[in-house]
Amino acid sequence: MSLSRTTSAFTVVFLALAPFAFGASKEIQELQRDVAMLQDQVRTLQRAQDEKFAAMMALVQQTLESVNRTNVAVGVMENKFNDAMKQQAQQVSQPVASVGQKLDQMSEDFRAVRESVLDMNTRMGKLDAKMADLQNLISTIQRPQPPPPGTTPSSGDIGATTQAPSGPPPGMSAGDTYTNAFKDYRAQKYDLALQEFTDYLKYFSKTELAPNAQYYIGDIYYHKGDYDNALQGFDAVLEQYSENRKTPDAHFMKGMSLRKMEKRDAAAREFRDVIAKYPDSEVAASAREQLKQMGLSAGTTSKRKRN
Numbered sequence: 001m002s003l004s005r006t007t008s009a010f011t012v013v014f015l016a017l018a019p020f021a022f023g024a025s026k027e028i029q030e031l032q033r034d035v036a037m038l039q040d041q042v043r044t045l046q047r048a049q050d051e052k053f054a055a056m057m058a059l060v061q062q063t064l065e066s067v068n069r070t071n072v073a074v075g076v077m078e079n080k081f082n083d084a085m086k087q088q089a090q091q092v093s094q095p096v097a098s099v100g101q102k103l104d105q106m107s108e109d110f111r112a113v114r115e116s117v118l119d120m121n122t123r124m125g126k127l128d129a130k131m132a133d134l135q136n137l138i139s140t141i142q143r144p145q146p147p148p149p150g151t152t153p154s155s156g157d158i159g160a161t162t163q164a165p166s167g168p169p170p171g172m173s174a175g176d177t178y179t180n181a182f183k184d185y186r187a188q189k190y191d192l193a194l195q196e197f198t199d200y201l202k203y204f205s206k207t208e209l210a211p212n213a214q215y216y217i218g219d220i221y222y223h224k225g226d227y228d229n230a231l232q233g234f235d236a237v238l239e240q241y242s243e244n245r246k247t248p249d250a251h252f253m254k255g256m257s258l259r260k261m262e263k264r265d266a267a268a269r270e271f272r273d274v275i276a277k278y279p280d281s282e283v284a285a286s287a288r289e290q291l292k293q294m295g296l297s298a299g300t301t302s303k304r305k306r307n
Helices: 002-142 155-161 174-186 190-203 210-223 227-240 247-260 264-277 282-293
Strands: none
Touching (some): 174 190, 174 210, 190 210
């Protein structure tokens, strides 16, 4: 009797708990289904990522291969360019070297011609000096002898016995006098050179080097700061001698003397005259520079004026 009761009690409890057990099993199944779905999604995402990574790696590989091919192509082009430049340099260097040799040869030839011209000018100057010495010797020979001591010429004989201007002292030659004067001038022995150039003009004023001697007299005074006498010396070159090699320099140094004397307008006229008469010379370039320093233009004058 007691066993039957116990069995009945278990049956009642089982029947009471059955609905709860069924509900729990359903939730577990739904949870398992959700988990399965999540696993499927994870696998799907994993496959997608693997595919993207594989595609990215393939793209990187292609890029690397393209870069390598580009480097190779650039290397080939660089080698070809270097080879072409070497060939071009070889082709150009030979003509340039040839031109350089020709220019050097022309320079040597020009230097030889210039030296020949200078030597010729020197020879001409010496020849001119020798001619002056010969003329002085002839004039000395032809000069009438002075009357014996103690004799006095009559008034009617004055014209016949008047002596011509004395020639250079014995042993004095035009060539040696000019050479010594110029050497002392270059050595800045101005007082000695001034006396020597003065003696040269005194006895050899008709020679080709006379304008040079007169110019150097003016230049010596300029270096000594005696601008009045310097101006007179340069004017003497321009007034007493025709156009010669020292004429442009005498014009320019006259302008410099006037500028030192603060005669601004006269100096500017002289510089502009130099530019107008000798536009392509070095002295014209110096005159332009002087006008520039004075703040003036290099306009030319139509009529030459002198102070």
